[in-house]
Amino acid sequence: MDSYMDNLVRSFSQINKTLAGVIEANRGQGTGLYGMYNDAHFLSIKLLNHAVSMNKIFQSTDLIELDGLSLSFCDYSSIIALARSSIETYLVFFWLFISPKSISERNLTYLSWRLTGSNLRLKFSSLKDENDPVMAAEKTHNQELMRKIKRSAEWKRMSAGKRDSYLKRLKQNHGVRPQWNDLIVASELSNGFKYTYKFFCEHAHSGRTAVCQIYTSHNDIVAQRQMCGLPLKMVRFVIACLIIDYSKLFKPSAKWLSANEEHYQRALLHSDLAKIGLG
Template sequence: MLYQRMEELEREFDLLIGLMGDMITAQATLHDPTADSPGWMYSQHDLAKKLFRHMCSARTLLEPSPFQSQTVPAHGFIDHSSVAVLTRTSLENYLVMSWLLSGGNKSLQEFRHNVWEYCGWKKRSKFAATTDEARTSRQAAEDDASALWPVIQESPLFQNYTESQQQRLRKGDWGTGWHWNDLAEEAGLHKTYFTSTYPFLSGHVHSDFIGALQNGQAVTLDNQYMLGSGYLQVIVMLMGHFAHHYANLFPPANNVLLHAGEVREIAEKWNLRAEDMDFLYRPRE
């Protein structure tokens, strides 16, 4: 049952997740649905809560599972594959937060938020509904999508899409015109790092051969923990990025970060930008 743990990584995770919770809570005290504020402000807050919970769950799964049966002993395995799944979800969550606010001007931010929201309503409007409540929700989603579509069409930014992309967008594909690699670069992640990490995480989500092989070969807690803690490093890096991103958005969150002492230094250390990782991917001479 004994295995080597990455105690410093776990310590930094604990400090950063506490900082993240404090930053989100500080902003929550300002939540006023009646205020004349951009819609993206509340989407960022909701996405931040979602991200926080994913990260907490990933850390929980890094502990040996308490499940037991007649054939499976308690604390007999670490579900590193699910840590990978939650790491990918956390990565996508943060990239969406960044994408919604990137571009440098309010008109683009508003347009992207409208596209993201429209496609969400569009997707819900296509779900099967077998109860009166579900049918009411589906109709409301269809109505909301119908109200947003003319706003999207009238934006000059809509003309940047090709005719085929406009049709895909109309059907509810908000990923039209970009790839996750594009969002990662916009968010300041190193391209080679992302294109090496993301497909591997996705392999666990989609049950690729390599993901299944890894589950079959990692039979000891030591190996399972080693794999899971590798994914946790990605999450800690995302925490560093999040702290910078969220502090730039909301003064209360920024105030928390400014007074975080050692934890602020740890957040800065893990806010790894593309230029910070260039040395790892230089071609061999």
């Protein structure tokens, strides 16, 4: 690898360690099995798992052919897919726990997100026997979430027209979650994230760009690794943003970060760079 990629991979590994540190600092804090903060915790672990997997894939894979020929490659396409999911994971975390302007708004947003998941599970369960106990429990859970939404302070402040519109959006596959580009703007990530995210989607959807890049690099592991620079850099940015935001929610994590100056400065630097579009 060249010096740029060496430094980037080293920096990526370091920011992963910082995220692991703030998550570990919050271990065993009793957030509750189905609590809002428990979901915040495991969304963060989801992003960490993606990042660790990206790092592992980058190291290359040895494939043994039947004739004994050993091939080595870096699966750039998998790294792109993980990078896309990493950006989405951070944006959902931001939308649920950082963006709301009040506790009541956060409660409604969180309940609506959970209801969307329940609606999807019911769609998957539609092929089962309607008397299936798991399906019955999900229906009960779904109904209870809807009751909580309608009892919430934010719901009561809505006009009748806004309530009708909100109910229609709740039935969509992504529920009331804003579009990804709108969340990129709301989270104050740089405009570069809009174009990068679109590119990652094009690759994940097996567009022509994905095929061309694989064609031009399929016999060159150095070229494959160099193409990983963009996804590694963008995920490093969102990890840094998540570290700062996660520490706003969990006091043990904020305490750990303040006690580890090097980790704090690393997260602060890259979260700032994520918003001004440098790095």
